[in-house]
Amino acid sequence: MSVHTIFVVGAGASKEAKLRTGLELKGHIAQLLDIRYGHFGDKQEHGDYLIASALFEHVRQPDGRRGDINPYLHEAWHIRDALPQAISIDHLLDAHRDNDKIALCGKLAIVRSILMDERSSLLYYEPSRGSNFNFRVLENTWYIPFFQLLTENCRKNDIKERFKSITLIIFNYDRCVEHFIYNALQNYYKLSVEESIKLVTNINIYHPYGVVSTLPWVDQSGAIEFGAEPRSTQLLELSKKIKTFTEGTDPGSSEILEIREHMRIANRVVFLGFAFHKLNMQLIAPEQLDGTSNSDIRCFATTLGISSSNKEVIEGQIKELYHGEIIVNMANLVCYDFFKEYWRSLSF
Numbered sequence: 001m002s003v004h005t006i007f008v009v010g011a012g013a014s015k016e017a018k019l020r021t022g023l024e025l026k027g028h029i030a031q032l033l034d035i036r037y038g039h040f041g042d043k044q045e046h047g048d049y050l051i052a053s054a055l056f057e058h059v060r061q062p063d064g065r066r067g068d069i070n071p072y073l074h075e076a077w078h079i080r081d082a083l084p085q086a087i088s089i090d091h092l093l094d095a096h097r098d099n100d101k102i103a104l105c106g107k108l109a110i111v112r113s114i115l116m117d118e119r120s121s122l123l124y125y126e127p128s129r130g131s132n133f134n135f136r137v138l139e140n141t142w143y144i145p146f147f148q149l150l151t152e153n154c155r156k157n158d159i160k161e162r163f164k165s166i167t168l169i170i171f172n173y174d175r176c177v178e179h180f181i182y183n184a185l186q187n188y189y190k191l192s193v194e195e196s197i198k199l200v201t202n203i204n205i206y207h208p209y210g211v212v213s214t215l216p217w218v219d220q221s222g223a224i225e226f227g228a229e230p231r232s233t234q235l236l237e238l239s240k241k242i243k244t245f246t247e248g249t250d251p252g253s254s255e256i257l258e259i260r261e262h263m264r265i266a267n268r269v270v271f272l273g274f275a276f277h278k279l280n281m282q283l284i285a286p287e288q289l290d291g292t293s294n295s296d297i298r299c300f301a302t303t304l305g306i307s308s309s310n311k312e313v314i315e316g317q318i319k320e321l322y323h324g325e326i327i328v329n330m331a332n333l334v335c336y337d338f339f340k341e342y343w344r345s346l347s348f
Contacts, residue, residue: 029080115228206258300331
């Protein structure tokens with residue numbers, strides 16, 4: 001029997017590479033959107049300059065004259081002031097789904113923050129300056145055991161077939177997983193750039209809420225390098241790739257249908273650093289189960305920092321995905337330790 005494994009990746013997984021969690025992202029976005037000017041309105045003293053510049057680009061008049069960004073600044077300040085009450089920036093944007101100005105300010109801040117996080121992460125390097133990807137700094141993160149698991153007893157010629165047995169559903173806006181696998185394959189198997197690209201693009205990878213951008217080796221059109229700083233016009237374009245809860249959970253979208261089909265045929269589902277928000281669980285819920293015994297499905301989840309009562313609820317949410325009793329292994333561990341704990345259970 002072939003094994004199909006799904007990895008559902010949340011912000012807690014990216015934390016190991018030094019990216020912000022959802023709570024930390026809220027705080028950073030509030031700082032970025034605290035755009036204020038001096039008494040004479042001619043000098044920006046607070047907030048992110050690039051976001052302000054992107055807003056000026058957005059309201060620029062057809063004849064080139066500078067437009068008024070004040071209506072957008074008021075919405076940016078609303079986001080800043082309301083974020084402490086919000087579960088996440090995604091929840092806040094969804095609560096104001098009919099407000100285009102709030103959506104734009106929020107999405108600009110998300111893209112800006114994620115790209116800054118990529119740049120300060122353990123995965124960042126600058127080939128243009130002669131630096132190389134540093135795998136040693138990742139030895140205590142889940143990325144290394146994840147790659148070891150994928151490549152265990154797998155020769156270069158067999159890796160394509162191995163990759164067919166996995167699906168990645170990534171609820172983060174960053175490109176950490178793709179960026180890592182692309183570089184790891186080249187380093188471990190001595191692959192060319194072209195060989196690595198073919199293998200990575202063969203993996204079923206989904207970002208239900210979009211990503212800050214495609215990576216240049218995937219598609220040059222509108223792409224931006226991992227951790228790069230965009231121009232203001234580029235930031236505007238990149239913000240269009242971000243989806244709110246409402247935009248990302250359209251049940252008729254082909255991507256969601258594909259995600260649910262992968263969930264339906266999965267033998268193993270692994271939740272890494274995932275928050276188990278209701279809308280996200282609904283998004284991945286498989287449809288039209290074919291009657292295969294649910295006892296054959298094993299689910300794993302990292303639940304670090306989650307209370308015992310909430311773990312019971314989460315276990316119920318996971319079991320509800322498959323309408324029956326399935327095996328659910330919950331671990332109060334960071335993702336790195338989780339892979340060590342369940343290595344044999346996850347082996348291909």
